[in-house]
Amino acid sequence: MLLQMRQITKTYGNLTANSNVDFSLRQGEIHALVGENGAGKTTLMRILYGMEQPTAGSILLNGKEVVFTNPTEAIRHRIGMVHQHFMLFPSFTVAENIVIGNEPKKGMAFDRKKAVQQVEDLCAKYRLPIDPHKKVAECPLGLQQRVEILKVLYQGADIIILDEPTGVLTPLEAKELLVIMRSLANQGKSFIIITHKLHEVMEIADRVTVLRDGKITGTLDAAATSVEELSKLMVGRDLLESAKREVKLGETVLQVKDISILGAKGKPVLDRVNLQIKAGEIVGIAGISGNGQSEFIQAISGLLPIDQGEIHLLGQNVTGRTVREIREIGLSHVPEDRYQWGAAKEGTVLDNGTMGHHRTRSRSGFLQGKELRQMVDRFIQQFQIKAGSQDTKVKYLSGGNLQKLIVAREIAQNQPFLIAAEPTRGVDIGAMELIHEELLRKRDEQGAILLVSSELTEILKLSDRILVMYEGRIAGELSAENATEEQISLWMAGGDSNA
Numbered sequence: 150m151l152l153q154m155r156q157i158t159k160t161y162g163n164l165t166a167n168s169n170v171d172f173s174l175r176q177g178e179i180h181a182l183v184g185e186n187g188a189g190k191t192t193l194m195r196i197l198y199g200m201e202q203p204t205a206g207s208i209l210l211n212g213k214e215v216v217f218t219n220p221t222e223a224i225r226h227r228i229g230m231v232h233q234h235f236m237l238f239p240s241f242t243v244a245e246n247i248v249i250g251n252e253p254k255k256g257m258a259f260d261r262k263k264a265v266q267q268v269e270d271l272c273a274k275y276r277l278p279i280d281p282h283k284k285v286a287e288c289p290l291g292l293q294q295r296v297e298i299l300k301v302l303y304q305g306a307d308i309i310i311l312d313e314p315t316g317v318l319t320p321l322e323a324k325e326l327l328v329i330m331r332s333l334a335n336q337g338k339s340f341i342i343i344t345h346k347l348h349e350v351m352e353i354a355d356r357v358t359v360l361r362d363g364k365i366t367g368t369l370d371a372a373a374t375s376v377e378e379l380s381k382l383m384v385g386r387d388l389l390e391s392a393k394r395e396v397k398l399g400e401t402v403l404q405v406k407d408i409s410i411l412g413a414k415g416k417p418v419l420d421r422v423n424l425q426i427k428a429g430e431i432v433g434i435a436g437i438s439g440n441g442q443s444e445f446i447q448a449i450s451g452l453l454p455i456d457q458g459e460i461h462l463l464g465q466n467v468t469g470r471t472v473r474e475i476r477e478i479g480l481s482h483v484p485e486d487r488y489q490w491g492a493a494k495e496g497t498v499l500d501n502g503t504m505g506h507h508r509t510r511s512r513s514g515f516l517q518g519k520e521l522r523q524m525v526d527r528f529i530q531q532f533q534i535k536a537g538s539q540d541t542k543v544k545y546l547s548g549g550n551l552q553k554l555i556v557a558r559e560i561a562q563n564q565p566f567l568i569a570a571e572p573t574r575g576v577d578i579g580a581m582e583l584i585h586e587e588l589l590r591k592r593d594e595q596g597a598i599l600l601v602s603s604e605l606t607e608i609l610k611l612s613d614r615i616l617v618m619y620e621g622r623i624a625g626e627l628s629a630e631n632a633t634e635e636q637i638s639l640w641m642a643g644g645d646s647n648a
């Protein structure tokens with residue numbers, strides 16, 4: 150066995166993140182690690198990569214015990230990790246990012262020519278083409294991830310850990326990554342992949358290990374299991390399928406009229422976009438990221454000024470209004486980037502769970518300290534948020550648990566209009582089901598929802614109408630009944646526009 154982690158336990162104060170975990174990896178294997186948010190997946194991998202020390206337990210590489218007190222030691226033992234949030238220098242080139250830390254030198258100076266040559270050789274060896282001279286800032290996310298993978302290969306990794314690698318990728322990029330992993334595995338590399346996407350596990354993994362509440366609930370051959378069995382092992386129950394119910398449409402809540410945002414190079418970021426959403430409907434926007442969806446949401450929520458057109462919310466012209474004014478008129482917003490817009494990392498669960506709620510009225514006036522705590526308690530229970538206590542800083546929450554907290558907070562604002570951008574990014578399937586159910590409930594109660602998601606299945610499941618964005622324009626619109634994955638994918642790729 151290439152790698153064995155034996156009886157690993159990790160505690161933080163009185164919280165047990167990993168409890169007597171046994172995990173193994175064979176050479177050339179792709180081993181998926183799955184489990185609910187906060188189950189302890191990232192913690193286990195941080196231990197393997199030397200970022201954390203286990204409270205108890207041992208790691209054996211090729212049968213010999215090893216102890217890593219930092220990532221440099223793990224790298225020396227040919228273990229590499231690609232994190233959820235990329236750790237690249239955007240203003241450096243691809244080649245510079247790959248060799249950094251181990252740069253070829255000519256005398257004392259950095260040997261740029263040799264670095265480029267080494268990167269070109271590496272790309273050829275592993276059949277992962279990329280332009281070494283390109284600035285990382287100019288690479289789409291899929292290519293940035295390729296740089297991260299090339300970087301660990303450059304460092305000599307034989308074991309590669311990928312933490313939710315497809316979360317930020319487009320469907321096409323995700324498919325490509327799976328092909329790359331299989332090809333590298335065939336060349337002898339071994340992978341551990343943390344993912345919430347069980348269909349991906351079925352597609353790519355040889356074996357799969359399920360963690361629940363810090364403990365292993367099973368290690369299975371992927372070929373001998375199913376999505377249903379895995380979800381049961383993860384969540385401890387069968388999943389409910391939420392179905393859309395008939396709802397009568399109410400009055401117009403959002404009206405976007407012909408809005409445009411001019412780009413830096415004369416090419417519009419948004420080009421005469423129109424949209425109307427009524428009470429009681431979910432309108433989904435599909436599209437490959439980078440086609441204007443982010444700017445569209447930012448424009449509606451007052452984060453980004455527009456150059457042309459008007460935005461009306463509940464009959465009021467909100468064009469040019471501030472974020473706060475628009476929120477007060479009737480918007481709540483689950484933002485796309487939870488770290489940039491959604492949360493204050495140094496704040497506690499209580500602080501983050503009550504943001505924007507201080508002006509929410511209770512029967513006795515505005516919500517007071519105790520009522521705010523009770524409200525956050527309800528969020529924690531309803532969404533099964535693993536947070537230790539309300540006084541825990543959110544930077545210690547697992548990614549999915551922070552996402553659940555933001556979604557709970559925003560839905561509870563009870564505003565007539567909700568923007569839900571990537572609402573289930575990074576959450577486990579049990580939590581995804583809960584969030585979907587809550588969004589549908591809000592719609593049934595005459596809420597108007599704008600859903601932006603890179604997950605086509607999510608768009609298809611929840612939306613009453615689907616719009617596809619391509620290069621800043623609405624490339625097409627379909628009702629839920631007429632929507633097919635094929636048609637949407639075609640518009641997403643810029644083909645056969647009906648607009």
Ligand SMILES: Nc1ncnc2c1ncn2[C@@H]1O[C@H](COP(=O)(O)OP(=O)(O)OP(=O)(O)O)[C@@H](O)[C@H]1O
Binds near residue numbers: 185187575
């Ligand atoms: N430095 C820390 N201090 C305190 N608690 C921590 C720390 N790091 C992790 N935890 C806690 O350990 C538990 C396991 O977290 P971990 O990030 O491993 O979960 P995960 O399975 O990767 O979740 P997700 O799918 O949401 O990313 C969580 O309850 C988390 O809040």
